[in-house]
Amino acid sequence: MTNSIGIVTPQTLHIDQPLQLVSGALLPQYDLVYETYGELNAQANNAVLICHALSGDHHVAGFHQGETKPGWWNDYIGPGKPIDTDRLFVVCSNNLGSCRGSTGPASLNPDTGKIYGLDFPIVTCRDWVNSQNALRQHLGIEQWAAIVGGSMGGMQVMQWAIDQPDKLRHAIVIAAAPKLSAQNIAFNEVARRAIMTDPEFHNGRFIEAGTNPKTGLTLARMLGHLTYLSDDMMGTKFGRELRADKLKYSFDVEFQVESYLRYQGEKFATKQNFDANTYLLMTKALDYFDPAAEFDHNLSQAFARTQAKFLVVSFTSDWRFSPARSREIVRALLDNDLDVSYAEVESEHGHDAFLLPNSHYEGIFRAYMHRVIQESASL
Amino acid sequence: MSLELTPEFQLIADWIEPHSQVLDLGCGDGTLLKHLQTTRSVRGYGMEIDPQKNIQAMLKGINVIQSNLNGHDLEHYFDPHSVDYVIMTQALQVVSRPDLLLENMLTIGKQSIITFPNFGHWKMRAQLSLRGRMPETSALPYHWYDTPNIHLCTFKDFEDLCEQKNIEVIARSVVNTQHQRTLGMRLWPNLLGEVALYKVKKRASNQA
Numbered sequence: 001m002t003n004s005i006g007i008v009t010p011q012t013l014h015i016d017q018p019l020q021l022v023s024g025a026l027l028p029q030y031d032l033v034y035e036t037y038g039e040l041n042a043q044a045n046n047a048v049l050i051c052h053a054l055s056g057d058h059h060v061a062g063f064h065q066g067e068t069k070p071g072w073w074n075d076y077i078g079p080g081k082p083i084d085t086d087r088l089f090v091v092c093s094n095n096l097g098s099c100r101g102s103t104g105p106a107s108l109n110p111d112t113g114k115i116y117g118l119d120f121p122i123v124t125c126r127d128w129v130n131s132q133n134a135l136r137q138h139l140g141i142e143q144w145a146a147i148v149g150g151s152m153g154g155m156q157v158m159q160w161a162i163d164q165p166d167k168l169r170h171a172i173v174i175a176a177a178p179k180l181s182a183q184n185i186a187f188n189e190v191a192r193r194a195i196m197t198d199p200e201f202h203n204g205r206f207i208e209a210g211t212n213p214k215t216g217l218t219l220a221r222m223l224g225h226l227t228y229l230s231d232d233m234m235g236t237k238f239g240r241e242l243r244a245d246k247l248k249y250s251f252d253v254e255f256q257v258e259s260y261l262r263y264q265g266e267k268f269a270t271k272q273n274f275d276a277n278t279y280l281l282m283t284k285a286l287d288y289f290d291p292a293a294e295f296d297h298n299l300s301q302a303f304a305r306t307q308a309k310f311l312v313v314s315f316t317s318d319w320r321f322s323p324a325r326s327r328e329i330v331r332a333l334l335d336n337d338l339d340v341s342y343a344e345v346e347s348e349h350g351h352d353a354f355l356l357p358n359s360h361y362e363g364i365f366r367a368y369m370h371r372v373i374q375e376s377a378s379l
Numbered sequence: 380m381s382l383e384l385t386p387e388f389q390l391i392a393d394w395i396e397p398h399s400q401v402l403d404l405g406c407g408d409g410t411l412l413k414h415l416q417t418t419r420s421v422r423g424y425g426m427e428i429d430p431q432k433n434i435q436a437m438l439k440g441i442n443v444i445q446s447n448l449n450g451h452d453l454e455h456y457f458d459p460h461s462v463d464y465v466i467m468t469q470a471l472q473v474v475s476r477p478d479l480l481l482e483n484m485l486t487i488g489k490q491s492i493i494t495f496p497n498f499g500h501w502k503m504r505a506q507l508s509l510r511g512r513m514p515e516t517s518a519l520p521y522h523w524y525d526t527p528n529i530h531l532c533t534f535k536d537f538e539d540l541c542e543q544k545n546i547e548v549i550a551r552s553v554v555n556t557q558h559q560r561t562l563g564m565r566l567w568p569n570l571l572g573e574v575a576l577y578k579v580k581k582r583a584s585n586q587a
Contacts (some may be wrong), residue, residue, distance in 0.1 A: 309442075327455060330444065334456050337400075337422070341437055342444045343430070361429045367437035374440070 003079040004070065005062035010101060015134050019096075022288075025121035028110060033101030034058050034093035037077065038281035040139070042334060046376050047141045048083060049132065050092035051149030051156035054224070054282045055274060057100035060092040061085075072177050075357050082365035083148065091139065095156075096131050097123045097282065099275030106207060106275050118204030125152075125159040125289050138265050140197050145376045146170035146369070147308075150354035151321065152282070155289045158329070161308045162291050170372050171308040172365075175318055175354040177325035178299050179290040179333070184320065187227055188283040191220035195276045204277050204363075217276045218265035225264045230317035230350035261304060299328065300335035309339035311368045313361065315353035316346050341368065386554045387574055388414055389573030391466065394550060395419050396576050400465035402426065402488065403472030404448055404480075409436030411536060411548055416441075423462075426452065449475045457487045468494045469574075472528040478540060490580045497553070499569040518573045534569040541579060550578040 010033050019027040035058050040047055050060050050073065061077035063070050075329045077083040077090060094102040097120060098169070105120035112119075147168045149157040154176025180188070195201060198216030202209040238257040253259045268274050295301035310333050314326035323344050332338040343364040348351035353361070388411050393569065397419050403412045406425025407434075415421045424433045425436050425443040436443040446452035448470070465488030471477045472495050484491045492544035496518045497503075513523040521528065532540075534551075541548055553572025563570045 256427070331456055335458075339442050340424075340444070341433075341442050342446075343433055344445050346430070360434075363430070363434040364437060367434045370438060371440050 003081065004074065005078050007065055007067070007084055008035050008037060008059070008062035008071070010058060012034050012101065013135055013138055015131075017134065019127065019131060019134075021121050021127045022124045023122045027096070027103070027121060030096060030103035030131065031101070031107075032093045032096070032103075032131060034091060034135060035060065035062075035071075036139075037061060037090040038088050040141070043379065044085065044141050045145060045379050046373075047089045047091060047139070047144050049144050049147045049160075050054050050077070050083075050090060050369075050374070051128075051132075051153035051160075052092065052095065053149075053151040053153050054286065055221075055268070055279075056153070057098060058092045058094040059100075061090070072355065076362070076365060080268075082362060082369050084369065085371065088145065088369075088376075091135070091141075093132055093135055095123070095128050095282075097278060097285070098291065099273075099278040104275065105204070105277035105281065107202065115128040115205075115207050117207070118250035118280075120277065120281065122284055122288075123281060124285050125156050126163060128156055128285075129159045129163050132160075133167070141363060142167075144168040146172055146372045148172040148174070149176070150174040151176060151351065152286055152289075155286070158291060159289075161310075162302055162304045165305045165307045168308045168310070169375065170368075171306075172311045172313075172368065173326075173329060174313045175315055175326075175351055176329070177321040178292060178328050180287055181325075186367075187223060187286050188287055191223050191283060192224070192280050194219035195280060198276075201276065204280075206276065212269070213276045214266070214269040217269040217274065217279060218262070219277055220265075220276075221268040221274075222261045225261060227320045228351040230319065230348055233318060233348045233350055234375040236348065247349065299332035303332050303336050303338065306333075306336065310341070311364070312340065312342045313354070313364060314342075314344050315349070315351070315361075316344060317348050318351045318353060384410070387468065387494055387576060390552050390554065390576055391415075391468070391494070392418055394492055395421060395464060397421075400461075402457070402462045402465045404453075404465065404467040404484070405473075406436055406441070406443060407432050409439040409441035409443060410529065411466070411468060412436070412441050413439045415478060448480060453480075453483050453487060459486050460489055462488045463486055464490050464492055466492045468492075469496065471495045472530045472532070474530070477530050477532075480546060481540070481546070485579065485581045490549065490578060492576070492578050493537075494574055494576045495537070496528070496531065497534055497572050497575045499535065500529040500573050501570050502573075504570075517574075534572070534575050537575065537577065541577075545582045546565070546579050547582045548577060548579055550576075552576040 061071040154173040158369035195216035198213035200211035201213040241256040292299040401423035413528040426446040503514040555573040
């Protein structure tokens with residue numbers, strides 16, 4: 001999987017049409033930053049939308065000018081890869097509320113002329129679908145050949161299939177869940193408390209205050225990161241390996257796993273410069289995701305109008321969104337006699353497995369995308 | 380698309396009403412389901428545990444759900460009587476409890492079609508009685524220690540189980556592995572048939 005798309009450049013779509021949000025708030029205008037790879041064919045029927053995960057963004061494959069690190073799903077998107085950019089037109093947009101270019105809490109509020117901060121309205125998966133639908137129209141795509149996403153992105157895919165049933169032919173839902181469990185929400189809440197109780201948070205106005213709640217954000221990321229890994233994999237990778245050659249009996253870092261988590265957390269908060277308010281918003285969007293809630297808490301009913309064909313994928317060691325959660329999704333789709341395939345991929349990498357190379361995963365992904373490509377070609 | 384079909388699969392296709400809903404347990408690479416889709420316009424799903432076979436089935440455009448027939452997958456995914464035919468070819472003998480699986484198949488499916496290698500075939504009998512060794516044949520090409528076939532049975536055994544479980548045999552047939560059906564196989568199926576095909580359903584319970 002060495003083929004790369006090469007250098008890619010983000011674009012921005014500015015939308016003046018106000019966006020009515022699920023929360024009741026109105027976003028008067030907004031920007032969506034997105035990247036595209038490959039060519040939209042003459043019939044405009046080979047377009048694939050990628051939905052990103054909590055800390056992801058629109059830079060899904062290829063390289064930005066002058067960068068050495070490719071997009072976050074470069075292993076699976078590119079010429080000859082499962083999502084084959086020689087055949088498909090790939091679109092990925094940055095979600096509203098993010099800190100990577102689309103309008104979010106670090107943007108200027110046009111009503112006040114000040115940075116939004118925590119005044120940025122709470123956004124949900126449905127709001128993201130509605131904003132991406134505007135991008136779809138802008139790009140001249142009547143119907144997506146497929147919408148693909150992992151983790152939070154997988155939830156967004158389901159929301160698309162529920163809200164806009166005739167706007168996609170295939171839905172690929174990877175390492176997702178039909179809603180968060182109490183434990184999932186609890187982890188998110190601890191992460192939010194870590195951020196909001198950081199003295200540098202300044203009630204979300206840290207940019208104006210010239211501070212950065214990096215301690216809180218680091219803790220939040222350490223906690224999140226922990227839930228992405230499996231116990232087995234941490235055992236294999238770190239075990240009880242020490243940082244130094246002997247125990248110091250102090251509160252300094254003793255074990256390698258402590259050092260690794262601190263490094264990951266600090267990198268996220270400083271080098272990657274993730275916005276603390278965005279972290280709060282994204283975890284909230286996850287908590288609120290529950291498409292069955294509007295249908296008497298019956299997930300099968302939620303998919304009653306859905307037309308898309310589905311591929312659902314889970315990973316054996318993922319305990320954040322375990323295979324059992326994906327099987328709930330499959331069951332609800334089967335209840336509606338929808339076309340669905342399901343793969344449970346053997347992996348020791350926990351939730352993170354959806355981003356990593358794995359021959360079974362790649363085989364399934366490639367085979368299913370082959371079907372997507374064949375069907376698009378025969379339309 | 381040309382598909383090389385065994386007579387077993389052709390017979391199964393003859394037993395299926397067009398446009399019905401089908402579940403194929405242990406669907407392998409999806410050859411049978413693909414054939415039924417093409418020739419019988421069925422809708423349906425394959426269930427298969429093996430990752431490579433899942434990939435092959437998916438390449439044929441089959442809906443395949445990776446599942447373990449020894450677990451509770453069948454009941455998890457499907458309601459009673461929600462499927463017209465639950466098919467299982469050459470897999471009954473590899474599951475941990477064929478009797479329970481058969482019961483489940485007939486709870487979810489209105490009818491079931493089952494095929495299995497006949498352990499009563501004369502070659503098996505001859506190898507065991509004359510050579511005193513566990514049989515190894517073209518239908519069962521394994522050693523006793525590495526065979527996945529842990530619950531082999533004969534036609535008679537299977538029909539006894541059906542009787543005991545109040546299961547009605549709607550149709551039955553036999554084929555050999557040379558893709559033939561002979562008069563002898565019709566007369567002495569348990570001796571000359573290598574592969575058994577059964578179409579069964581539950582008897583109405585109010586007769587009990």
